Amino acid sequence: MKKKNVMALAVAAALGLGVLPPAANAVSSRDIQQKRSEIDALRSKRSEVQGKISESQKNIESLQSQQKQVANDIAKLNVAIEETSGKIRNVSADIDQTERAITQLKQEIAEIQERIEKRNEILKERLRSLQESGGAISYLEVLLGAQSFSDFIDRMSAVTTIMEADQQIVREQEADKALKEKKETELTEKRNKLQADLQELKQLQASLAGQLEQKNQLMADLKQKEEEEHEHQLALEEQNELIAKQEAAVKQQLAELERQKRAEEEAAKQRARTYLSPSLADQGSGGSVPPVSSGAFTRPANGPITSGFGYRFGGTDFHPGVDIGKRAPVVPVVAAADGVVFRSYYSSSYGNVIFVSHIIDGQLYTTVYAHLEARLVGEGQHVQKGQIIGYMGNTGDSTGPHLHFELHRGEWNPGKTNAVDPRNYIAF
Numbered sequence: 017m018k019k020k021n022v023m024a025l026a027v028a029a030a031l032g033l034g035v036l037p038p039a040a041n042a043v044s045s046r047d048i049q050q051k052r053s054e055i056d057a058l059r060s061k062r063s064e065v066q067g068k069i070s071e072s073q074k075n076i077e078s079l080q081s082q083q084k085q086v087a088n089d090i091a092k093l094n095v096a097i098e099e100t101s102g103k104i105r106n107v108s109a110d111i112d113q114t115e116r117a118i119t120q121l122k123q124e125i126a127e128i129q130e131r132i133e134k135r136n137e138i139l140k141e142r143l144r145s146l147q148e149s150g151g152a153i154s155y156l157e158v159l160l161g162a163q164s165f166s167d168f169i170d171r172m173s174a175v176t177t178i179m180e181a182d183q184q185i186v187r188e189q190e191a192d193k194a195l196k197e198k199k200e201t202e203l204t205e206k207r208n209k210l211q212a213d214l215q216e217l218k219q220l221q222a223s224l225a226g227q228l229e230q231k232n233q234l235m236a237d238l239k240q241k242e243e244e245e246h247e248h249q250l251a252l253e254e255q256n257e258l259i260a261k262q263e264a265a266v267k268q269q270l271a272e273l274e275r276q277k278r279a280e281e282e283a284a285k286q287r288a289r290t291y292l293s294p295s296l297a298d299q300g301s302g303g304s305v306p307p308v309s310s311g312a313f314t315r316p317a318n319g320p321i322t323s324g325f326g327y328r329f330g331g332t333d334f335h336p337g338v339d340i341g342k343r344a345p346v347v348p349v350v351a352a353a354d355g356v357v358f359r360s361y362y363s364s365s366y367g368n369v370i371f372v373s374h375i376i377d378g379q380l381y382t383t384v385y386a387h388l389e390a391r392l393v394g395e396g397q398h399v400q401k402g403q404i405i406g407y408m409g410n411t412g413d414s415t416g417p418h419l420h421f422e423l424h425r426g427e428w429n430p431g432k433t434n435a436v437d438p439r440n441y442i443a444f
Contacts, residue, residue, distance in 0.1 A: 046361075046395045048277060051270040058263040065256045072249040079242040086235045093228045100224060104217045111210045118203050125199065128192045138185055305348050308402035312376045313352045313442045316385060317408055317419045319343050321444055325437035336435035337384065337422035338444070340408070347408035349419055351399040352383045352442065360395050366420070367412020370405055371428060382434070384422035387414040 306315040323339035351372055359371035368388035374381040389409025399405055410417040423441060426434035438444075 048270065048273050049396060051266055051273060054266050055263055055270065058259055058266060062256060062259040062263065065252055065259060069249060069252045069256065072245055072252060076242055076245050076249065079238050079245060083235060083238045083242070086231055086238065090228065090231045090235065093224055093231060097221065097224045097228065100217055100221045104214065104221060107210055107214045107217060111207065111214060114203065114207045114210055118207065121199050121203055125196050128196050132189055132192050132196075136189070305350060305402070305404060308350075309443060311441075311443075313383075313423070313438075314350070314401055315442055315444055316340070316352045316383070316421050317347055317349045319347060319408070319419070321439075322418060325435075325439065336432040337420055338438050340419040340421060340444075342408045342410075342417035342419070347419075348404045349385050349388060349406045349408055351401055351403050351405050352421075352423070353381070353401045355381075355383070355399055357393050357395055357397045357399060357405075360391050360393060360397075363412055365413045367414060368406065368409060369412070372399060372405075380426055382422075382424040382426070382428040384420075384424075384428065386420040386422075387411050387418060 304318055306318045308314045317340050319340040319342060321338055322341040323335055325335060325338055327333065328335050353372075353374045353376060355372040355374035357370060358373050359369070361369065363369050363386075366384070366386035368391050369384065369386040370388065370391055370393060372383045372385075374383065385406060387409055388406040388411065391406045393399055393405045408417060408419045414420075421438060422428075422432070423436055423438040424432070424434040425436050428434070
């Protein structure tokens with residue numbers, strides 16, 4: 017009756033674990049985890065692309081802001097060019113008016129020149145007359161030739177009138193010359209100033225036109241960059257959409273793997289029921305679950321030790337574990353201690369094998385369960401001490417049905433340098 021209760025617990029444990037993958041084409045936890053990793057990678061890539069899309073949008077907004085500023089600058093330059101053109105027109109009109117004034121002045125100067133020349137002729141004639149009559153002495157003779165005091169006064173008045181007339185001619189002559197020079201100077205200076213102003217305005221106009229050309233080129237460059245950035249953003253959006261579709265496809269694959277996994281688990285449950293049918297309960301202690309012992313580790317399976325730890329066959333072969341013989345049609349294998357399954361697969365040498373990592377009192381241990389007929393746990397799964405993880409078998413490089421059990425103080429490595437004798441830790 018006690019054996020039946022133990023077998024019932026084994027069936028419950030097998031059904032609870034629900035994992036008995038078939039020998040070939042089985043969906044492992046690694047397959048599912050790989051798909052989940054692919055989804056995580058795609059999500060990360062999609063997040064990265066979305067970040068680039070956001071950055072591209074900021075670039076576009078920056079380019080549009082720059083274009084707005086350049087447009088304002090262009091508008092200001094156009095206003096300045098228009099104002100400068102208006103000033104150029106005004107100055108050109110002033111120059112034309114000054115040129116007309118100069119033409120008029122030339123006529124006036126010609127008239128002044130004509131008056132000057134006429135006065136010159138009068139003065140020349142007066143000088144010739146003075147020279148012919150002896151100059152100032154003739155005036156004295158005129159005065160001395162007076163016949164009476166009254167005649168002297170008359171002669172004196174006449175001489176004074178003539179001298180004043182001559183002086184007036186000289187003054188008018190000097191005034192006309194000064195007027196001529198003044199008008200010529202004023203108009204020349206005015207024309208020169210207007211021409212200088214015109215030249216300055218034309219230079220300003222040329223400078224403004226150059227600035228306008230630069231701004232227009234800058235605007236064209238900014239528009240080109242914005243267009244390129246839009247194309248870049250479109251490419252990123254297409255890439256984002258493609259990644260999203262890839263992610264959806266991988267999710268479908270994951271869902272299919274999980275569906276297959278559930279189907280396989282259900283099949284494993286059914287096989288577990290077959291393996292642990294009540295009719296096998298009375299087959300002897302070999303088919304039962306070993307009792308969980310005290311201490312760090314417990315016995316992994318019932319059965320005799322058929323091969324111990326160390327060198328064998330005359331010291332030519334090192335055996336890094338112990339072999340437990342199979343003495344019943346179905347022999348469950350349990351976890352020797354609490355731990356995490358980090359490898360569960362089919363090996364050409366180990367056959368169906370399970371690797372479990374344990375941390376006990378701060379020390380890392382690794383246990384290995386090889387040549388199993390079936391594995392009930394997958395990679396990444398946590399197991400408890402005494403929990404059924406598989407069934408004894410004869411898979412891989414095996415000479416007969418048995419469990420090859422290894423215990424390593426530390427990590428497992430191909431050289432198996434950390435292997436220790438399990439019988440120093442477990443009472444078999």
